[in-house]
Amino acid sequence: MPERPARFPALAVACPSCGSAPGVLCTSHGGTRPRRHDTHQTRTAAHTAQQTRSTQ
Numbered sequence: 001m002p003e004r005p006a007r008f009p010a011l012a013v014a015c016p017s018c019g020s021a022p023g024v025l026c027t028s029h030g031g032t033r034p035r036r037h038d039t040h041q042t043r044t045a046a047h048t049a050q051q052t053r054s055t056q
Contacts, residue, residue, distance in 0.1 A: 010039045010047035017042045 017040040018027045025034040
């Protein structure tokens with residue numbers, strides 16, 4: 001698996017919005033360009049939920 005940038009911990013999970021696999025940047029709405037400045041909000045929420053489940 002490719003290393004994920006430290007500033008994008010949400011890359012540890014797949015993106016529900018664009019379907020990007022774990023470790024892969026999210027894509028633009030059209031699916032043609034990688035989003036280099038952030039991840040989709042749904043991916044961040046999925047990562048947060050996973051972290052919450054693993055700490056319980």
